[in-house]
Structures are given as structure tokens and as C-alpha cells.
Amino acid sequence: MLTVSELSKVAQATPDAIRHYVRIGLLTPSRNPDNGYKLFNGYDIKKVKFICRAKGLGFTLSDIQIIFDHSSAGKSPCPAVRDIIQQRINENRDRLVELNRLQQRMDEALEKWKSMPDGEPDGNAICYLIESTH
Numbered sequence: 001m002l003t004v005s006e007l008s009k010v011a012q013a014t015p016d017a018i019r020h021y022v023r024i025g026l027l028t029p030s031r032n033p034d035n036g037y038k039l040f041n042g043y044d045i046k047k048v049k050f051i052c053r054a055k056g057l058g059f060t061l062s063d064i065q066i067i068f069d070h071s072s073a074g075k076s077p078c079p080a081v082r083d084i085i086q087q088r089i090n091e092n093r094d095r096l097v098e099l100n101r102l103q104q105r106m107d108e109a110l111e112k113w114k115s116m117p118d119g120e121p122d123g124n125a126i127c128y129l130i131e132s133t134h
Contacts, residue, residue, distance in 0.1 A: 001039040011048035026065060058088045109133050
């Protein structure tokens with residue numbers, strides 16, 4: 001049995017992350033009857049490593065809970081995993097489109113601002129540069 005700090009070292013996650021996973025129900029440690037410390041087993045090491053790997057692929061903690069629920073119910077989580085990652089891919093593509101649009105607006109604004117004089121606050125304007133953009 002491992003404590004929070006021991007599990008964090010073995011699974012290469014922060015103690016705060018381990019505690020958070022317990023708070024949201026991804027981990028359900030037993031308790032030491034003598035001191036109340038949370039105690040984790042070998043399967044918890046596997047779960048924390050899985051959480052880290054899944055997060056690295058873009059899965060949210062809510063997604064990971066769904067995966068754990070399928071697995072613990074004896075159902076393959078693979079179909080859900082495919083669906084979730086397809087959804088994340090689509091969301092990322094949408095964000096990339098928006099980020100590219102933002103980058104273009106920023107580039108255009110900076111180019112325009114290079115030739116503009118500095119404005120002075122006059123009670124009507126806050127920053128002439130930003131207020132000159134559409």
C-alpha cells in the first residue's frame with residue numbers, strides 16, 4: 001500500500017494531482033485505520049499512469065471517468081475512446097481556425113500600427129491604436 005507521496009513518485013504525478021483525482025472520484029483509496037491516511041494499491045499506479053497518458057492525448061478528466069466507467073462495467077471503452085478523440089480532433093481543428101484568424105488580425109493590426117503615431121489620452125480615447133481597429 002502506498003501513501004499519496006509514494007504514489008506520486010512511482011506514478012510520476014504531483015501529490016496535488018493525486019489528491020484532485022481522489023476528490024473527483026477517479027481514484028478511490030482505502031484509509032489507514034490508525035491515522036486516516038489515504039492508501040493506494042498497485043492498480044492505482046496503473047490508473048494514474050493511464051490518466052497521465054490519456055491527458056497527453058487530449059482527453060479530459062471527465063472523458064477519463066467515462067473510460068474508467070466502461071472498463072469497470074466490463075465493457076470495452078475503445079468505441080467511446082474513438083468517439084471522444086474524434087470529437088477532440090474536431091474541436092482542435094475549430095480552435096486552430098480561430099487561432100489562425102486571431103493571428104491574422106494581430107498581424108494586420110501591428111502592421112497598421114507601425115505607421116501610426118502614439119495617441120494621447122484625451123478623455124474620449126483610451127488607446128488610439130486599439131480603438132482604430134475594426
